[in-house]
Amino acid sequence: AQTVTQSQPEMSVQEAETVTLSCTYDTSENNYYLFWYKQPPSRQMILVIRQEAYKQQNATENRFSVNFQKAAKSFSLKISDSQLGDTAMYFCALDAGGTSYGKLTFGQGTILTVHP
Amino acid sequence: GAVVSQHPSRVICKSGTSVKIECRSLDFQATTMFWYRQFPKQSLMLMATSNEGSKATYEQGVEKDKFLINHASLTLSTLTVTSAHPEDSSFYICSATPIAGADTQYFGPGTRLTVL
Numbered sequence: 448a449q450t451v452t453q454s455q456p457e458m459s460v461q462e463a464e465t466v467t468l469s470c471t472y473d474t475s476e477n478n479y480y481l482f483w484y485k486q487p488p489s490r491q492m493i494l495v496i497r498q499e500a501y502k503q504q505n506a507t508e509n510r511f512s513v514n515f516q517k518a519a520k521s522f523s524l525k526i527s528d529s530q531l532g533d534t535a536m537y538f539c540a541l542d543a544g545g546t547s548y549g550k551l552t553f554g555q556g557t558i559l560t561v562h563p
Numbered sequence: 564g565a566v567v568s569q570h571p572s573r574v575i576c577k578s579g580t581s582v583k584i585e586c587r588s589l590d591f592q593a594t595t596m597f598w599y600r601q602f603p604k605q606s607l608m609l610m611a612t613s614n615e616g617s618k619a620t621y622e623q624g625v626e627k628d629k630f631l632i633n634h635a636s637l638t639l640s641t642l643t644v645t646s647a648h649p650e651d652s653s654f655y656i657c658s659a660t661p662i663a664g665a666d667t668q669y670f671g672p673g674t675r676l677t678v679l
Contacts, residue, residue: 480667482667482668484670489672490601490654490656490672490673491670491672491673492607492656492658492670493670494667494668494669497667536604538606538607542668549595549597549612549660549668550597550609550612551597551607551609551658551668552609553606553607553608554606555605555606556604556605556606558604
C-alpha cells in the first residue's frame, strides 16, 4: 500500500516571498511518479509539477521546483516569488506505477494563502 | 490540450433517486479513467478505475452496486449513484490519462452532488 503525508495543514506567505510545502511518501515500488497538484477555490485540479522517481534531477517549472530526496522519501515543493494567484490547496500525490499505474494516492493537502 | 469535462457541474436530487455523472476527454482518448470523491476541505479518495470495454475495478470499501461505472467509449465514462442518500453528498472528480505515452492524470472540473 502507498501512503502520502503532508504535515502542514495550512501555510501562509507574503507576496513575492518563497514558501516550501512538505510531503513524505511511502511505497515499495521503484518506478513511481510524484506530483504536486493545485486546487484553487474553483476546485479544478491543476498539475503544478511532476517528478519521475528514476530521475535524479529535481523537476522545475518556472517559479515551482521540487526537492526530491528518494532515500528519505521526501518530495517538497518550493514556490518562489509567490503570487496572489498561488492561493489554493496543494496536494502531493503518488502514482506507484506497476499494477497501480494511473492510480493516485493523495496527501491530506496544504492550504496556502498568499498575502499582499 | 488534455481537457477533461464533467457534466453536470452541480446536481441536487431527492433521496432514493439515481444520478448519472459524465466524464469526457475532449481532445484525447483514454482507455482508463478514474473516479475520485472529495469531502469539503479534505483530500481526494480514489473510488474506482474505469476501463474501456471491461468492468470497472473498485477500491476497497466502495460499493460497486451503488456506484455504477460504464466506460462505453475511449472518451466517455459515466458514474451513476444509485438510490442516493444524503451521505452520498460529495464532490465527485474524474481524471484521465491520454493513451499515447503520457503518465499524468488530467482532471475534470468536478461535480457537486447534494442529496436531500
